[in-house]
Amino acid sequence: MNFSRIILEWYHVNKRLLPWRKTHDPYLIWLSEIMLQQTRVAQGIPYYLKFVEAFPKVQDLAGAPEEQVLKLWQGLGYYSRARNLHATAKIISEKYNGRFPNTYKELLKLKGIGDYTASAIASICFNLPEAVVDGNVYRVLARYYGVDLPINSSEGILYFKELAKKVMDVTNIRDYNQGIMEFGALQCTPKSPECGICPLRESCVAFATNNIDGLPVKIKKNKVRNRYFNYLVLVDENKQTLLQQRKGSGIWQNLYQFPLLETEKYIEQAEVAQNLGEYITLEEPSEIYLYNENKIVHKLSHQHLHTRFWIITFDSNLENGIQIAELHKYPVPVLIADFIKTFKI
DNA sequence: AAGCCGGGGGA
DNA sequence: TCCCCAGGCTT
Known part of the structure; x- marks a missing residue:
């Protein structure tokens, strides 16, 4: 069985029942994706539930004062996400007649939506063959294929995006994309991954070369x-x-x-x-x-x-x-x- | 290409 | 402590 097929099967057994996995509504998927940028699922869940309750439709979010949006966002960090969320809600509500665009290219034009989020919405909501590359995907691909290009270098970013496209399973892209991320979050974790019970162990380069801890490679800077x-x-x-x-x-x-x-x-x-x-x-x-x-x-x-x-x-x-x-x-x-x-x- | 932008949790 | 988290924007 190949890589993507194993990911899909693993996902069908191990997927978590998360609040945003009950729907393909672009508004709700978009909301969850913005909140989860650089944010753990566990931290995002209560915020997602608060927002859905306060703003059931994109028009509700668009009509709210920014101060209310920021108040609900308080504690989640990266507050530009909240400001962009609000701005984009207004655009969708006023210029797109309340409907999200249904292509990667159009989604990418919206504030706060970059390559990852456009791919996620396109695939999860519209079943389009777009590959997501988030922190989980970098880790899983780097280990399984033994790629030591820095994931935060220009060359690495391009390489991993191409690799992700090459190995994705377009027959069930929405589950595959969520599957590879879920696999990274639960199984192929940054520290102490569960290689002992890993369905990809036999053909994983990092496991074979005993380099699990060495991948992915990341250039660190972070001067405080x-x-x-x-x-x-x-x-x-x-x-x-x-x-x-x-x-x-x-x-x-x-x-x-x-x-x-x-x-x-x-x-x-x-x-x-x-x-x-x-x-x-x-x-x-x-x-x-x-x-x-x-x-x-x-x-x-x-x-x-x-x-x-x-x-x-x-x-x-x-x-x-x-x-x-x-x-x-x-x-x-x-x-x-x-x-x-x-x-x- | 590099820097900036939060807060929290795991080891 | 250090690292990372369903990244994106600005310079």
């Missing part, structure tokens, strides 16, 4: 940048505070946070007091103190955020303030959400 965040948590006499929306480029676009004083290194209370003028035109605060005794280092994949929350109280009324009790309604990064959870005046 250290940043120092001082959040100014203003508190007025009416239990109001100030939030600002992050604009421009960089992390957490369009999410909310407290007024931020970013510095080159840790600063102390005196320096916080000096810089308050940029944020407040009121009189002197009555009190400034560091809220978190323990160090908070919020770790993103590419940045370490050394964070201090400074509580700054006033005996007056803040203009444009919001009730501290209402903070939970705004879309915020996990770093801010964790603070809000513990914050009691």
Whole structure:
């Protein structure tokens, strides 16, 4: 039996019953695929269920304010996915009459849909012979065929896409594509794959050459940048505070946070007091103190955020303030959400 | 071609 | 700790 046939048979026995596997509706498949980009299935499931409930149809998503979409997305990361999701929902709703395009080429034009997602929607929803190449597929193909080209090099990306096309089974492309990914997720895992019970073991190059741990090859870079965040948590006499929306480029676009004083290194209370003028035109605060005794280092994949929350109280009324009790309604990064959870005046 | 963009979980 | 996750966009 050849590679793709074995994948298909394995899938029919081992497939998980996931919420998006009950349908071929392009809207629901698209929603799940965007959420699962660089995200584990287990992490995505509750978000998928929340979105389907809040937005049963693409028009519901299109009609929602971005702030609601970001709030529901809160905690899932890579927030450009949520912004692009919303933008694409509007395009589908307004320019495509609520229907998703049914070709790889047309799908690829939509915001947030790249090669993988266009192939996934085309194959799963429309049964088109398009090969998906995600992290699982890279791993399975690299091991089984003994390919040592770096999966994140230009040459490697092209090579694996061609290989994936060559070996795919077009007689049942939607199951084959999901099958090879499921196989990578459950059987041919990054660490300690279950080669002992693997149906592909006999002809797997990596297994034969004892190179399971050496494949796939990946060029690593990932330099971490250290940043120092001082959040100014203003508190007025009416239990109001100030939030600002992050604009421009960089992390957490369009999410909310407290007024931020970013510095080159840790600063102390005196320096916080000096810089308050940029944020407040009121009189002197009555009190400034560091809220978190323990160090908070919020770790993103590419940045370490050394964070201090400074509580700054006033005996007056803040203009444009919001009730501290209402903070939970705004879309915020996990770093801010964790603070809000513990914050009691 | 390389860098940027989150957060969480497994070993 | 390090690595990876149903990747895509920007420069």
